[in-house]
Amino acid sequence: MSEPKTPTPAGDTYKGWVFKWTNYIKGYQRRWFVLSNGLLSYYRTQAEMGHTCRGTINLATATITVDDACNFVISNGGAQTYHLKASCEVERQRWITALELAKAKAACMQAESDDSGDDFSTSSPPVAPGQGGGSQNSEVQSALRTLGSKVEDLSTCNDLISKHGSALQRSLSELDSLRLTGEAGDKVRQVTERATLFRITSNAMINACRDFLALAQAHSKRWQKALQAERDQRVRLEETLEQLAKQHNNLERAFRGAAQANATEDNKSSAGPGKGEASDEDDDNEFFDAVEEAPExxxxxxxxxxxxxxxxxxxxxxxxxxxxxxxxxxxxxxxxxxxxxxDLIPLKKRRTxxxxxxxxxxxxxxIMKNCIGKELSKIPMPVxxxxxxxxxxxxxxxxxxxxxxxxxxxxxxxxxxxxxxxxxxxxxxxxxxxxxxxxxxxxxxxxxxxxxxxxxxxxxxxxxxxxxxxxxxxxxxxxxxxxxxxxxxxxxxxxxxxxxxxxxxxxxxxxxxxxxxxxxxxxxxxxxxxxxxxxxxxxxxxxxxxxxxxxxxxxxxxxxxxxxxxxxxxxxxxxxxxxxxxxxxxxxxxxxxxxxxxxxxxxxxxxxxxxxxxxxxxxxxxxxxxxxxxxxxxxxxxxxxxxxxxxxxxxxxxxxxxxxxxxxxxxxxxxxxxRWEEANSEKQRLEEKQRSVRREREREAASQRTSSQSEEGAPHDSYQALWFERCEDRITGEQIHIYKGGYWEAKDRGSWEGCPDIF
Incomplete structure (x- = not known):
């Protein structure tokens, strides 16, 4: 991953390449991420920044968790979750620092903007100072205000429909009492029928709105309790994380102090006339192996x-x-x-x-579905x-x-x-x-x-x-x-x-x-x-x-x-x-x-x-x-x-x-x-020729065996290598083939009479 830009105080911008989990087939893919004004956006390439954004998360309402040394997760309440992986632990820490700063600033700005026009802030559950609940509280209150406004609009519309519907019904009754005949009477009857249908539909809508309002009121307390439980759990997790961070820092300081004390004692014990200059090179001699997974x-x-x-x-x-x-x-x-x-002279110029x-x-x-569990050497594989x-x-x-x-x-x-x-x-x-x-x-x-x-x-x-x-x-x-x-x-x-x-x-x-x-x-x-x-x-x-x-x-x-x-x-x-x-x-x-x-x-x-x-x-x-x-x-x-x-x-x-x-x-x-098609045909020809030669060799071996020997089992392959001989290794005791000589001498003579025709 390329080195991202250092965050600038003016624009609060942080950019760089990060690996993002896509799916189980493609795994992690390299993406260009941009952090600006409390928003984390990503693109496939830097060139897409001007026209195609692949996704954005508002950090004001997001949670940031760390999986391990290089991986971290950014989630926005389940709707959006990014599983990210930095190239190294240092790079991951840079991103975490920038994200946490951007999140804090975005949460403060959103809380200030919501609190300036908040008339219902006293109705929200109290949140401990510094616990990061202001942004969620403001968001919930804004949603409640919107719902309340819509309910008032529905109530007003309900009153108007009832009022004007009753007036319309009275007017139609008066028309009907005139006992008009002919075309005028037909028109009045049609209007009366349509008005009746409209009244039935309006009543159904009003009843549905009442049911919805009753349902919302019945569940509002349950939603508030669930929201408060989630907020409390977040507070507990943040407190635990803070304690872990403090313990980690204490351990690091204790380790550095012990290392410096040991180095000081070693320098004192080995210091002598003209020998103190080597102590500054200890850092260059550092060699650490991993201590995870039980190293040897x-x-x-x-x-x-x-x-x-x-x-x-x-x-x-x-x-x-x-x-x-x-x-x-x-x-x-x-x-x-x-x-x-x-004294090494190149024989000739080799191809590049x-x-x-x-x-x-x-x-x-x-090809593979019929080959599972078989010896690879026995599978006819194309080139x-x-x-x-x-x-x-x-x-x-x-x-x-x-x-x-x-x-x-x-x-x-x-x-x-x-x-x-x-x-x-x-x-x-x-x-x-x-x-x-x-x-x-x-x-x-x-x-x-x-x-x-x-x-x-x-x-x-x-x-x-x-x-x-x-x-x-x-x-x-x-x-x-x-x-x-x-x-x-x-x-x-x-x-x-x-x-x-x-x-x-x-x-x-x-x-x-x-x-x-x-x-x-x-x-x-x-x-x-x-x-x-x-x-x-x-x-x-x-x-x-x-x-x-x-x-x-x-x-x-x-x-x-x-x-x-x-x-x-x-x-x-x-x-x-x-x-x-x-x-x-x-x-x-x-x-x-x-x-x-x-x-x-x-x-x-x-x-x-x-x-x-x-x-x-x-x-x-x-x-x-x-x-x-x-x-x-x-x-x-x-x-x-x-x-x-x-x-x-x-x-x-x-x-x-x-x-x-x-x-x-x-x-x-x-x-x-x-020429792969020709190669496949030639490969099949050579393999069939090899099988034919082997069958012939087995028949010759079977004909040379005595009848008592033939009862012991099937004919065996009596092939013997040309340039290597089979013997027992004196070091390992294995049956191996060792070079018996003669190849380079045959090459010098240009004599290959003993070589088989295999091609």
Whole structure:
């Protein structure tokens, strides 16, 4: 929300963008609000101010309530209610202050204008001074005066109708007594009949008015009692709110006083010759985590004297790590970029655009209504739901921030290295924040290579090694001293309103220096608003990054999005601990933007007198430093599936790749070119070809089995991957596929005889 204008004393005007609740489909929508002369009006845009107002509330008779840190509600007796949401707590408080001032002024002005001509003020129920009941009292008295005037008019009309009706009846009787004949007699009879009908109608109207007057008089006392009860309740609520505000202010003053007293004592205890200058920097070192919803830990600024101690005496690092630790206190965890990028020569100029996404309409519900509860991999999905890259290419996108691993390989301390590896595990999700399209399911035997050895020092190979369940193996090796490998099996469930994607499998990062071997798993990805509304993606769950060589561990928590949470969206927090459980670094940030780390100087357990489940660890930390930040999207990314700069190059045609490479997949290429109808037909052809090859493979496996073996069950798929071999992981004990070599040598020779024909 843009910064609204500061209220001016002359015009009492306040303007700015606020999010207004519209309905359950669209949710909160951004609207331009204008507060002027006691009236709060809103428009869809600033340009509408001159011609179209979408709604207005008179603050003189409105109530203002606060829901939470950013939300507030303005209501006008039920006829109009605005549920509003500011961009932050500070912005919300500015609006509340401006609204309360405008409301007070409007109520005073209305009370003065009504009291100046009020002849019936003594008949109103008394209201305590300062309780804000003057405006309501004046409004009620004005309505009573109006009703009284109307009743007097009705009474006067009643008298006139009775008087003139009787006179008319006498005149008609006199005419009738003349016994006129002919045409005159007929006219007199017609007038007499019409007068009689008019008299009957008038009497009916008079009776109805009497009934209405009696009913109004009977209920007036009841209305006055109800009004007084509502006024009393409002007074009680205002008194309660005032007490809460006073308590809140007292708590804030007590907290500030305690914090200042602690800071003074710490400065006195650590002050010495030439050491008093560091005390003014405490505010810059502040690092707070949310204390709602039972956080696992709390971080507070470290005492100033910790900044002056030797880091080796505090964290327990050995002496050869001190130079790196000292650098952590002063500078971010970064290496010399020139040293990382030297001798890297770009292989060729990569493309920066792909064809824009066509605007195809699709009836989503007609496809999804029969798919609830099924495996996503078994549903024939049109390419309208896809993006023009395969799952193998999405796995290769994990290397977008490979420089984090490059920097990690240079670290002297395994705990420093853990910070980089943890940041790398978070960085892979940054590409998904706007990517609601589904990647193509790879065909069995499909491969994808990403050769960036000359540009970035690494090259990567993915292969689809299983179809049911779908599994892809990935192996990347860098000249900078690290290896990354993973085998990911995706379990997907469509639940009607959202789609859950649970990656199964372990990711391994191995560094030559120190022989450190790290493992972790991916968190759950959820795609919301599948049926109605705008699609959006959330990541939730926990990751444990473990160094199996040293026993170091980093526990990361991805907080799921909650409408009621005051925390920043997409938040990630974590703690880096050694094998003894001692914390050395605290990580914090968001998976879509950046990650920061803070050096832990001291830790303690909080809530020792409480229950064990409510105890929290309090970490005293140094100033937070940035370790990773998301790269900006290319210009025009919204029309190119929100691809990153790396993703735009993944499907670029290259010479010398294997015939099974995803770049050669025809349906994917047709979709990228915008020919979606042809892509759908080609996709069905490839899937049917894959099923036929599998049935043939099962028949061959069945014919080779002995009769005793055949009785054990149905024929099994005997497929074996080409570049990866199945074995047991010595670290996790899982059955995985590990790269067995040969691919890059085959590429150098240009020999692809063993590759299957899958396209």
């Amino acid at each position: 830990f709390i971080t507070v600024p470290a005492d100033p004297h910790f900044h002056k101690r030797s880091s080796s005496n505090i964290s327990g690092f050995n002496s050869e790590m001190c130079p790196d630790d000292q650098s952590l206190n002063e500078e971010p965890l970064v290496m010399n970029q020139e040293s990382l990028s030297q 655009r792909i064809p824009d996404k066509p605007n195809y309409s699709l009836n989503l519900w007609s 309208n739901f896809n993006e023009p890259i395969s799952m193998l290419q999405r796995l290769s996108e994990d290397l977008e921030y490979h420089e984090l691993l490059d920097k990690a390989s240079k670290c002297q301390s395994s705990l420093e290295q853990m910070c980089y590896v943890a940041a790398f595990s978070v960085s892979s999700y940054s590409t998904t924040v706007y990517r609601t399209g589904k990647p193509f399911n790879p065909l069995l035997g499909e491969t994808y290579e990403l050769d960036r050895r000359r540009e970035s020092g690494y090259r990567s190979l993915c292969e689809q090694v299983s179809h049911h369940p779908p599994a892809a193996a990935h192996h990347a090796i860098s000249d900078r001293g690290w290896t990354l490998r993973q085998e990911i099996t995706v379990a997907s469930k469509f639940r009607g309103k959202y789609l859950s994607i649970m990656p199964l499998g372990t990711i391994h990062a191995i560094f030559e220096k120190g022989n450190n071997h790290y493992t972790w798993k991916k968190v759950t990805t959820t795609v919301h608003n599948i049926i109605v509304g705008k699609l959006w993606i959330d990541q939730s769950g926990e990751i444990d990054v473990v160094n199996h060589t040293t026993g170091d561990r980093c526990h990361l928590k991805f907080a799921p999005y909650s409408y009621f949470s005051r925390d920043v969206a997409r938040k990630v927090t974590g703690v880096v601990m050694d094998k003894d459980g001692k914390a050395h670094y605290v990580l914090s940030g968001t998976w879509d933007e950046k990650m920061e780390f803070s050096r832990v100087m001291q830790s303690s357990r909080g809530g020792e007198n409480g229950t064990e489940g409510k105890q929290k660890t309090v970490y005293q930390t140094l100033k937070a430093r940035e370790v990773w930040r998301r790269n900006p999207l290319p210009e025009g990314a919204e029309t190119m599936y929100y691809f990153t700069a790396l993703a735009l190059t993944l499907n670029e045609l290259e010479e010398g790749v294997a015939p099974t490479d995803s770049r050669r997949r025809p349906d994917q290429r047709l979709m990228e070119d915008g």
